[in-house]
Amino acid sequence: MPSPRRNAEGRPLAACAPSSSGSPAHGGGGGRFEFQSLLSSRAPGADPTCARLRASESPVHRRGSFPLAGAGSSPALPSPLPEEDRMDLNPSFLGIALRSLLAIDLWLSKKLGVCAGESSSWGSVRPLMKLLEISGHGIPWLLGTLYCLSRSDSWAGREVLMNLLFSLLLDLLLVALIKGLVRRRRPAHNQMDMFFTLSVDKYSFPSGHATRAALVSRFILNHLVLAIPLRVLVVLWAFILGLSRVMLGRHNVTDVAFGFFLGYMQYSIVDYCWLSPHNAPVLFVLWNQP
Numbered sequence: 001m002p003s004p005r006r007n008a009e010g011r012p013l014a015a016c017a018p019s020s021s022g023s024p025a026h027g028g029g030g031g032r033f034e035f036q037s038l039l040s041s042r043a044p045g046a047d048p049t050c051a052r053l054r055a056s057e058s059p060v061h062r063r064g065s066f067p068l069a070g071a072g073s074s075p076a077l078p079s080p081l082p083e084e085d086r087m088d089l090n091p092s093f094l095g096i097a098l099r100s101l102l103a104i105d106l107w108l109s110k111k112l113g114v115c116a117g118e119s120s121s122w123g124s125v126r127p128l129m130k131l132l133e134i135s136g137h138g139i140p141w142l143l144g145t146l147y148c149l150s151r152s153d154s155w156a157g158r159e160v161l162m163n164l165l166f167s168l169l170l171d172l173l174l175v176a177l178i179k180g181l182v183r184r185r186r187p188a189h190n191q192m193d194m195f196f197t198l199s200v201d202k203y204s205f206p207s208g209h210a211t212r213a214a215l216v217s218r219f220i221l222n223h224l225v226l227a228i229p230l231r232v233l234v235v236l237w238a239f240i241l242g243l244s245r246v247m248l249g250r251h252n253v254t255d256v257a258f259g260f261f262l263g264y265m266q267y268s269i270v271d272y273c274w275l276s277p278h279n280a281p282v283l284f285v286l287w288n289q290p
């Protein structure tokens with residue numbers, strides 16, 4: 001008895017709808033398959049192989065048998081396409097634009113991931129990138145702010161630090177929320193060897209380091225009186241920290257770009273809800289208790 005044909009992952013093709021062997025779109029159209037898979041809006045759990053087979057079997061995909069063109073010569077009208085295939089064949093402009101952006105994002109992120117491993121082309125600078133990673137980690141920023149708060153002896157200083165603490169906590173909360181909702185996997189070339197992570201940090205969108213970098217640098221630039229070279233250094237730190245996330249292979253470019261945007265907007269929220277002894281007296285009184 002002949003063994004069932006199998007797909008690339010070794011699953012039997014018999015599990016799908018029957019396929020017409022030798023379909024030109026099926027056999028010779030590797031590029032076409034990639035295009036189809038780029039356009040297809042897959043239902044969760046659907047077998048991509050089945051979806052592709054169904055599409056290749058549809059009359060639209062068979063060379064020379066477009067339903068309307070062949071209506072006069074063929075007595076039997078083809079059955080209507082299933083709903084999901086119709087969506088595949090009529091992708092919206094926005095859908096194509098988004099999928100193209102994602103494809104560029106994945107390609108560029110892979111190209112820039114030059115420190116993703118010790119054996120990568122820039123593997124020797126990986127330890128430096130990991131040092132930069134710690135400079136934008138949540139733990140040192142939280143501990144540093146709490147330490148400075150405990151040492152601060154002026155009301156003005158305490159007010160700024162209290163708001164910095166509030167910013168850092170708001171950032172952790174929003175990033176965890178979005179990561180949990182979006183659940184985008186980290187790039188395949190990432191090594192999960194990060195220092196102290198939360199469970200949502202297995203997801204990559206948005207980059208928590210990028211949000212923190214944008215938030216903290218905007219906070220510092222607005223509340224610390226710094227000389228111009230130091231201000232430039234703060235902006236450079238934020239930018240290089242974001243870039244290092246992609247170079248380390250931790251993130252795709254869009255994770256970092258959105259992270260910068262989110263961090264920038266978070267500062268606007270903090271500025272709007274600025275905590276002071278007037279609107280949050282309890283916080284300030286509690287902090288001053290011996």
Ligand SMILES: CC(C)=CCC/C(C)=C/CC/C(C)=C/COP(=O)(O)O
Nearest residue numbers: 138139196197198201207208209210
């Ligand atoms: C108070 C509290 C819940 C502190 C947790 C601080 C913490 C472990 C933050 C996680 C920082 C981190 C590893 C973020 C991941 O950054 P990505 O840039 O990789 O998204």
